[in-house]
Amino acid sequence: MNPNSDLDAEFSSTDSGASSTFPTQCSSLRKNGHVMLKGRPCKIVDMSTSKTGKHGHAKVHMVGIDIFTGKKYEDICPSTHNMEVPNIRRKEYQLLGVQDGYLSLMDDTGTIKDDLKVPEGDLGKEIEKKFDAGDQLMVSVLIALEEECAISAKIMPM
Template identity: 30%
Template sequence: MSTRPEEAGNIKVGSFIVIDGEPCKVVEVEKSKTGKHGSAKARIVGIGFFDGGKRSIVVPTDARVEVPIIKKFTAQVVAFVGDNVQLMNLEDYSTFEIPMPQEEEIKSKLSEGVEVEVWEVMGRHKIMRVRA
């Protein structure tokens, strides 16, 4: 797995975290004060990076949580194969297929030969934007 540990108290809105095995973008963080005998808790809410599902966890602020390592690179659209897009990595010229992006803004700009920015998160790929 391409993750690293991080203390839950250091997680900020806009960062990424793994919740239930799915990488999520953090949209809300609430920290409660310590009680008389307890430790401070952090409630972290995230939106799934690939599926868009809302997930939340409650953990002590000193607990370690998994943070995905994100690799960003440029790729070129080679072909459209059914509901998939075939891309060629411009760093090592390897080709791979990923599902067609759900976002209409990205989908409408895709055509063969166009360069796109791809994020690799936990072994899965997603087109983030079309390069102009």
């Protein structure tokens, strides 16, 4: 019997190993970058650094907008401390259909995905209108922390 067989079984069902966040020193974060604020992935829209106080740490004040909900979050962190930065990916899909408030999408490998809601607001209306008009659309999807949302759509060149 192989003494490592128990270990092999333990790791057989892991994912790609990519972490959903990674630590970055607060002082190296920049406006228009991304950061986790109050447990949510946010795009930094404003940040300012205070001078060092009598206890020696400059503080960074950050304002971010949740990339999925648009909600505003704020946080203050010592510049030398680490903050979590979300791993954000963007993926392109071809739109196959719109049904019951969900998009039916296909990626470049031919895999079908139909669990993504039609985005609220103008983007959702634009996608449905162009699809109903017979246009072939490519939909950009933002993926972070096991959440996904459509962020743009463009007509595919024929």
